[in-house]
Amino acid sequence: MDIDTSSLFTPIVINGHTVKNRLSVAPMTRVTATQDGRATEKMTRYYERFARGRFGAVTTEGIYTDQAFAQGYANQPGMTDEAQANAWKPVVSGIRAHGALAIAQIMHAGAISQGNRFRTTTLGPSAIQPKGEQMGFYHGNGRYAVPTAMTEEQIAEAIAGFAGSAARAIGIAGFDAIEIHGANGYLLDQFLTDYTNHRADRWGGGTENRARLIFETFKAVRAKVGARVPVGVRLSQGKVNDYHHKWADAERDAEIVFGSLADAGADFIHVTEFEAWKPAFAAGGPSLMHLAKRYAPKAVIFANGSLHNIEQAVAALDDGADIIAIARGALANPDLPKRIGAQRTLNDFDPVILGPIANVKESELAM
Numbered sequence: 212m213d214i215d216t217s218s219l220f221t222p223i224v225i226n227g228h229t230v231k232n233r234l235s236v237a238p239m240t241r242v243t244a245t246q247d248g249r250a251t252e253k254m255t256r257y258y259e260r261f262a263r264g265r266f267g268a269v270t271t272e273g274i275y276t277d278q279a280f281a282q283g284y285a286n287q288p289g290m291t292d293e294a295q296a297n298a299w300k301p302v303v304s305g306i307r308a309h310g311a312l313a314i315a316q317i318m319h320a321g322a323i324s325q326g327n328r329f330r331t332t333t334l335g336p337s338a339i340q341p342k343g344e345q346m347g348f349y350h351g352n353g354r355y356a357v358p359t360a361m362t363e364e365q366i367a368e369a370i371a372g373f374a375g376s377a378a379r380a381i382g383i384a385g386f387d388a389i390e391i392h393g394a395n396g397y398l399l400d401q402f403l404t405d406y407t408n409h410r411a412d413r414w415g416g417g418t419e420n421r422a423r424l425i426f427e428t429f430k431a432v433r434a435k436v437g438a439r440v441p442v443g444v445r446l447s448q449g450k451v452n453d454y455h456h457k458w459a460d461a462e463r464d465a466e467i468v469f470g471s472l473a474d475a476g477a478d479f480i481h482v483t484e485f486e487a488w489k490p491a492f493a494a495g496g497p498s499l500m501h502l503a504k505r506y507a508p509k510a511v512i513f514a515n516g517s518l519h520n521i522e523q524a525v526a527a528l529d530d531g532a533d534i535i536a537i538a539r540g541a542l543a544n545p546d547l548p549k550r551i552g553a554q555r556t557l558n559d560f561d562p563v564i565l566g567p568i569a570n571v572k573e574s575e576l577a578m
């Protein structure tokens with residue numbers, strides 16, 4: 212490695228919280244909780260390893276937010292009551308013991324829920340069958356069910372689930388920050404996406420309306436956790452069930468979504484693309500991280516997507532990113548920041564880790 216990586220090791224402040232470097236672990240669902248959604252001792256060891264490996268921030272897997280329609284996967288952890296919130300305490304302590312920022316990602320799976328112990332049916336913005344197939348490594352198979360279109364009451368219940376879970380994550384579990392999952396095809400992204408949202412009310416139609424659930428969720432979370440807690444939103448174009456989706460109004464949508472989140476007071480925005488540095492829309496145009504910085508200049512921008520390529524990670528810091536989020540590269544190198552600091556080579560990611568089920572393996576923890 213013959214690259215100047217010093218820019219990756221400068222601290223940055225997110226709403227009063229110092230992150231000691233620019234390397235963070237991206238959220239990764241590992242279906243390793245108990246059947247009733249409590250984080251486990253194995254998860255504590257799994258998350259602590261990344262902090263010990265000197266990541267500046269560790270974002271959890273997507274945590275479900277209510278005991279209605281939010282859960283997406285069997286053995287996914289939740290934050291829906293005191294017992295689930297308490298179970299996160301050792302995980303948070305493990306992350307913070309090594310000086311990393313602990314960020315809870317909260318999510319509602321909506322129409323692509325494939326395992327929910329509270330309900331046998333799914334909800335979405337409109338009764339449209341999701342594209343793609345359920346994920347086998349999360350215990351699913353076959354097509355997704357056709358969801359029921361959400362009522363106003365069900366939308367309010369979903370928002371309240373996010374807000375209540377955020378409050379428990381901060382107040383009981385002890386997390387430092389909240390990331391609202393607005394990306395990758397889950398409920399908030401289903402509302403944002405033109406082809407999954409055919410609503411004719413204030414939650415559908417133009418981009419401002421389709422993005423309303425993201426903004427309302429953000430505001431409800433902020434109201435519950437207060438001004439001093441870093442709150443951010445993850446956004447993407449691609450989805451777990453549609454990798455190549457592009458926002459319908461391209462850069463105009465980026466302006467509306469990022470600009471409105473900035474106006475609402477988002478402390479950070481996390482953008483994810485398959486390759487973060489590629490043009491978001493037309494060939495030769497700006498990347499999504501660049502657009503996020505352009506339209507939300509005061510927010511800390513997390514960028515994700517194949518940035519275990521360290522040359523690209525360093526370049527991303529000059530293209531709008533403030534923090535680099537790494538998923539597969541962190542599984543292969545839980546001590547990635549230490550390795551980069553010592554100019555050691557990185558291990559390649561081996562997808563075998565995630566098979567046949569994506570749960571955390573003891574062999575992985577021994578690495």
Ligand SMILES: Cc1cc2nc3c(=O)[nH]c(=O)nc-3n(C[C@H](O)[C@H](O)[C@H](O)COP(=O)(O)O)c2cc1C
Pocket residue numbers: 237238239240241271272273316392394395445483485515516517518519536537538539540565569
């Ligand atoms: C096993 C696995 C689980 C994931 N689970 C989540 C999740 O819970 N929430 C989320 O926002 N993204 C999730 N992702 C997406 C990653 O955060 C990331 O966007 C993707 O892997 C691309 O980043 P990379 O190139 O660094 O791997 C997951 C990815 C993997 C590999």
